[in-house]
Amino acid sequence: MTVEKILAKLVSFPVLGGESNISILNWIKDYLETHGITVHLVPNEEGTKASLHCRIGPALDGGVILSGHMDVVPVEGQEWSTDPFVLTDKNDGKLYGRGSCDMKGFLACCLAVLPQMIKADLKKPIYFAFSYDEEVGCLAAPELAQAINTHYSETPKYAIIGEPSMMEPIVGQKGIYILETYVNGSAGHSSRIKQEVSAIHEAMRLILWLENRMDRLIANGRLDKRFHPPHSSIHIGLVKGGIAPNVIADKAHFYWDLRTIPMDDYFDIVNEFETHCRQRERELKRVFPGFSIKTKENHPPVPHLDTKADDDIVDLIKRISENSELNTVSYAAEAGQFANEGFQSAICGPGSIAQAHRANEFIAKEQLEKGMQMIDKLVRELSSEKFT
Numbered sequence: 487m488t489v490e491k492i493l494a495k496l497v498s499f500p501v502l503g504g505e506s507n508i509s510i511l512n513w514i515k516d517y518l519e520t521h522g523i524t525v526h527l528v529p530n531e532e533g534t535k536a537s538l539h540c541r542i543g544p545a546l547d548g549g550v551i552l553s554g555h556m557d558v559v560p561v562e563g564q565e566w567s568t569d570p571f572v573l574t575d576k577n578d579g580k581l582y583g584r585g586s587c588d589m590k591g592f593l594a595c596c597l598a599v600l601p602q603m604i605k606a607d608l609k610k611p612i613y614f615a616f617s618y619d620e621e622v623g624c625l626a627a628p629e630l631a632q633a634i635n636t637h638y639s640e641t642p643k644y645a646i647i648g649e650p651s652m653m654e655p656i657v658g659q660k661g662i663y664i665l666e667t668y669v670n671g672s673a674g675h676s677s678r679i680k681q682e683v684s685a686i687h688e689a690m691r692l693i694l695w696l697e698n699r700m701d702r703l704i705a706n707g708r709l710d711k712r713f714h715p716p717h718s719s720i721h722i723g724l725v726k727g728g729i730a731p732n733v734i735a736d737k738a739h740f741y742w743d744l745r746t747i748p749m750d751d752y753f754d755i756v757n758e759f760e761t762h763c764r765q766r767e768r769e770l771k772r773v774f775p776g777f778s779i780k781t782k783e784n785h786p787p788v789p790h791l792d793t794k795a796d797d798d799i800v801d802l803i804k805r806i807s808e809n810s811e812l813n814t815v816s817y818a819a820e821a822g823q824f825a826n827e828g829f830q831s832a833i834c835g836p837g838s839i840a841q842a843h844r845a846n847e848f849i850a851k852e853q854l855e856k857g858m859q860m861i862d863k864l865v866r867e868l869s870s871e872k873f874t
Contacts, residue, residue: 489854490581492517493594494573496556497583503557503621506534510556514538514597514616521600528626528633530618537617537630541638542600543608543868550802550864551613551634551645551829553627553820554592555620558585564845580848587837591849592648595836595857603865610868613642620820623664623785627820631827644799645824646864648835650842650849651813653856655803656833658712658814659821660745661790663752667692667763667781669727672774673736683774685738686727688766692779695762696720696742699755710747712814718746719816720755741784745816748792756781789822791831799830806863807834815839834860 487495499510515525518540529536543549561570561584568574570584596614603612615634619625634642649656669692671685679687700720709716720742727738744752763779770777793799795812804810817839825831836857837849867873 487598489594489598489858490573492597493581493586493590493854496590496594497573497585498571500571500584501557502560503619505557507536507556507618508534511536511538511618514556514593517597518600518614521604523600526633526637528630535618535626537615537626539613539615539630539634539637541611541613542603543611545638545640546610547640547643549611549613549640549642549644550868551615551642551824552596552861553615553617553645553647553824554589554596554835555617555820556593557618557621558588558590559621559843561845566845568846570847579852580850581854582846582848584847587650587847587849588839588842589649589835589837591650591837591854592835592857595648595854595861599858599861599865602862606865606869608865608868609871610873611640611642612864612868615645617820624788624818624820624823625786627823628826631824631829635827642829644802645821645829645831646803647819647821647824647831647833648857649819649833650835650837650839651833652838652853653807653834653836653860654809655800655807655812656815656821657791657793657795657800657812658748659791659819659833660713660718660747660816661752661788661822662818663744663756663787664741664784665743665756665781666739666741666784667779668739669737670776670778671736671738672734672776674734676732676734679734681773682734683770683777684734686735688770688779689725689727689738689740691766692763693722693725693740696722696759699758703750708747708750710749713747713816716747718744718750718755720744746790748790752787788818789826791819791822791825791833793825793830793832797830799832802867803832803834806860806867
C-alpha cells in the first residue's frame with residue numbers, strides 16, 4: 487500500500503481521545519501481522535483500548551523506537567468543507583482529514599516503509615510504539631514505554647516521537663499539569679459581603695496569587711530562552727460560580743494549567759499553592775467554619791523533555807531529518823514520558839502543528855514524502871556496521 491492509501495485508511499477511523507480505539511488498533515495489527523511482524527498489546531483494564539508495540543529486526547541493544555498516537559480530537563462545532571474522516575485530495579498538494587497531520591501522517595509513513603525495514607539487513611532493531619488517549623492527556627504512553635522496557639530481552643536506546651514538526655528536530659518540551667480548584671463559601675444577601683465569605687471573591691484572590699507566582703518566577707530569572715514564552719506559565723482557562731448579582735456565591739471553581747520549563751517543577755508550584763490555600767482556610771474559617779479550598783487533578787501531569795545537545799540522538803535526528811536546526815515546543819507530547827523510561831528522545835515528524843486541532847486539517851504531500859525519507863534514512867543508518 488502507498489503512504490496515501492494507508493493514511494486514507496487510518497483517517498477513516500473516527501477514534502477520538504477517550505474513546506475505544508479497537509477498530510483502528512485491529513487494522514494496524516492486521517497490517518503488521520500480514521507482514522510477519524509479531525504485535526504485542528498493552529490494554530487498559532476494561533479491554534476497550536490498547537496501545538501496541540512490535541520489533542522489526544534483531545533482538546539487540548541500541549535500537550530505535552518510532553512512536554505516535556492513534557486518537558484524534560473532535561470535529562464537532564468546526565466548519566469543515568469536506569468530510570473530516572474521508573481523506574480528501576483537492577489537487578493542491580495537500581491531503582485533508584482529521585488526524586492527517588496530528589498524527590496519522592507519521593503512522594502512515596512508518597507503515598509504508600515497513601516492507602523496506604523487513605528487507606533491510608538491520609544491525610539494530612526498529613520498534614513501533616502506537617498509543618491511545620494522547621489527545622486527552624498523554625495517558626497511555628507511560629505504560630507503553632514501560633512495557634517496551636520490560637517485554638524485550640534487549641534495550642532500545644532511542645525514541646523518536648513523530649508529532650508534526652515540519653521535520654524539524656525538537657529536543658525540548660514543557661511539562662504540563664492541569665488542575666481544578668473548588669472554593670466553598672457561605673451564601674447570603676450581597677449587602678452582607680463583609681459578614682459572609684464569597685466563594686467568587688476568594689477564587690479571584692487565588693487566581694491572582696497564581697498569576698503573581700508566575701510573575702515571581704520571571705522576576706527571579708527562571709528563564710529558558712529555548713522556549714516561547716521563555717518561562718513557566720500559569721493560565722486560568724475556565725471560571726464558574728454564583729447564581730445572581732445580589733447573592734453572595736457559596737460555590738466557585740476554576741480550571742488552570744501549568745506549563746513548566748525543565749528547570750521548574752510543577753509539583754513545587756502546586757505545593758506552594760496548597761500551603762497558601764491552607765493559610766486562607768485557617769483565616770476564613772473564623773468567619774465561616776465551612777469555608778474550604780480543594781484542588782484536584784484534571785488529568786495526570788505530563789513530564790517535560792530536556793534532551794541534551796551532546797546526547798547521541800541529537801546527531802542521529804540531525805542526520806536522518808537532514809535538518810541541523812534544533813527547537814523546542816510548549817505543547818504536550820509523549821516524548822518526556824519515553825525519556826523518563828531511559829530512552830534518549832526527540833520529536834520529529836511530518837506536517838505543521840499549526841494545522842492540528844482545527845477545521846480542514848491537512849498534511850502536505852511533500853511533508854509525507856519527507857517523513858518517509860527520514861524513516862528510510864533511519865533504516866539505512868541501522869543497516870550500517872558503524873551505527874552505535
